[in-house]
Amino acid sequence: MDRLSTNLRLLVYNWLKNARLRWAPGACVLCRAAAPPGRDLCAGCLEDLPRPGAGCERCALPLPGTPAAHLCGRCIRRPPAFDRVVAAFEYAGPVAWLVQQMKFRRRLALATLLGGLLAERVAADLAAAPECLVPVPMHAARLRARGFDQALELARPVARRLRIPIDRRLCRRVRHTRPQSSLPLAERGPNVRGAFAAAAGAAPQHVAIVDDVVTSAGTVDELARALRGAGARRIEVWTLARAVPHH
Ligand SMILES: [Zn+2]
Numbered sequence: 456m457d458r459l460s461t462n463l464r465l466l467v468y469n470w471l472k473n474a475r476l477r478w479a480p481g482a483c484v485l486c487r488a489a490a491p492p493g494r495d496l497c498a499g500c501l502e503d504l505p506r507p508g509a510g511c512e513r514c515a516l517p518l519p520g521t522p523a524a525h526l527c528g529r530c531i532r533r534p535p536a537f538d539r540v541v542a543a544f545e546y547a548g549p550v551a552w553l554v555q556q557m558k559f560r561r562r563l564a565l566a567t568l569l570g571g572l573l574a575e576r577v578a579a580d581l582a583a584a585p586e587c588l589v590p591v592p593m594h595a596a597r598l599r600a601r602g603f604d605q606a607l608e609l610a611r612p613v614a615r616r617l618r619i620p621i622d623r624r625l626c627r628r629v630r631h632t633r634p635q636s637s638l639p640l641a642e643r644g645p646n647v648r649g650a651f652a653a654a655a656g657a658a659p660q661h662v663a664i665v666d667d668v669v670t671s672a673g674t675v676d677e678l679a680r681a682l683r684g685a686g687a688r689r690i691e692v693w694t695l696a697r698a699v700p701h702h
């Protein structure tokens with residue numbers, strides 16, 4: 456038994472050592488080529504990251520082959536509480552890998568890199584800056600278990616670059632919900648209903664929610680509903696990646 460646990464410890468140790476060696480500072484996180492200073496991603500890999508094509512102007516659901524300024528069926532039937540979703544990337548290929556590395560291996564430097572890319576995307580068509588950023592709040596129990604709040608860590612570089620304050624007190628997660636990704640699409644709305652609370656009149660007119668991945672948009676819709684109830688009038692969702700929900 457002792458020997459087994461020693462072996463296990465060695466295995467974990469070696470794996471950690473290799474993981475660290477694989478990612479040297481100044482090298483691209485995807486291909487290890489030289490990367491520009493301050494950004495751990497080379498120009499070629501940046502170019503190859505999947506960008507969203509034509510999509511719903513409200514929720515950014517991909518709608519291939521449709522002209523711009525279109526709404527998806529769901530947004531027509533039941534308009535969400537947010538006004539628009541801005542997604543830097545499609546949740547696919549290297550973007551999916553980077554997000555998983557950031558979340559489950561707590562690679563904070565990746566959040567800085569990805570948050571910087573989100574800031575660039577948002578700055579490209581920002582007509583009026585929101586008064587504050589609201590990272591999707593994580594329940595305290597999950598934060599303790601994971602030790603890493605990905606929405607907050609992504610929001611930090613965005614806040615720095617665009618000079619918009621982060622407001623973490625505006626909205627709280629009052630209910631511990633099951634991870635949306637573990638549920639079929641039909642159960643995701645009910646799962647997050649009533650999950651957030653904000654004090655009446657506390658929200659500024661214009662806010663931007665920050666999240667890592669938007670899939671069914673159930674979570675950000677519920678958060679937007681709470682913010683609207685608290686007085687927000689224009690609510691944007693800035694997400695690193697947009698995933699296509701599967702039924
Ligand atoms: Zn590269």
Ligand SMILES: [Zn+2]
Pocket residue numbers: 511512513514515516526527528529530
């Ligand atoms: Zn839509």
